[in-house]
Amino acid sequence: MNVRTAQVKKLRNLLKGKMVTIQHAADETLKDLRNHDENPPDFYDQATIETDRNINLLLRELDRQSVQEMDEAIQRIQKGTFGRCKACNKQISAGRLKANPMATLCINCKKKEEKESMRMAKSGGWSLYEMEPSDVW
Numbered sequence: 648m649n650v651r652t653a654q655v656k657k658l659r660n661l662l663k664g665k666m667v668t669i670q671h672a673a674d675e676t677l678k679d680l681r682n683h684d685e686n687p688p689d690f691y692d693q694a695t696i697e698t699d700r701n702i703n704l705l706l707r708e709l710d711r712q713s714v715q716e717m718d719e720a721i722q723r724i725q726k727g728t729f730g731r732c733k734a735c736n737k738q739i740s741a742g743r744l745k746a747n748p749m750a751t752l753c754i755n756c757k758k759k760e761e762k763e764s765m766r767m768a769k770s771g772g773w774s775l776y777e778m779e780p781s782d783v784w
Contacts, residue, residue, distance in 0.1 A: 658748055659724050662717045669710045676703050716749040723751075732756050 687693045723729040730739050734756040743750050
């Protein structure tokens with residue numbers, strides 16, 4: 648087994664471990680949501696409970712997306728395509744993969760993608776930085 652193979656195997660095990668940790672957190676959130684008090688004493692407690700619930704659900708959605716990306720990375724490892732840019736098919740740098748093991752684009756293609764996204768946002772006539780609070784509320 649060469650160094651690259653050993654590193655990829657270690658990464659696959661790390662991703663699987665993170666997936667288990669995230670699933671455990673999701674299970675705990677569901678348990679907490681099921682066991683909460685349906686009739687809190689006052690309006691403010693109800694607002695706090697609802698806010699906490701919404702934040703937890705948002706965090707679980709982000710976790711779900713992360714698990715999906717991890718699963719896709721594991722599939723790429725199994726197929727032997729891990730570390731290849733899906734846009735240009737060049738090798739993604741080891742530093743980028745170390746920072747983000749779920750990366751599917753090399754740094755150059757990712758920069759191009761982000762630049763295009765910014766161009767599309769601007770051509771659509773909106774930008775988060777150009778909006779006034781009254782536009783949102």
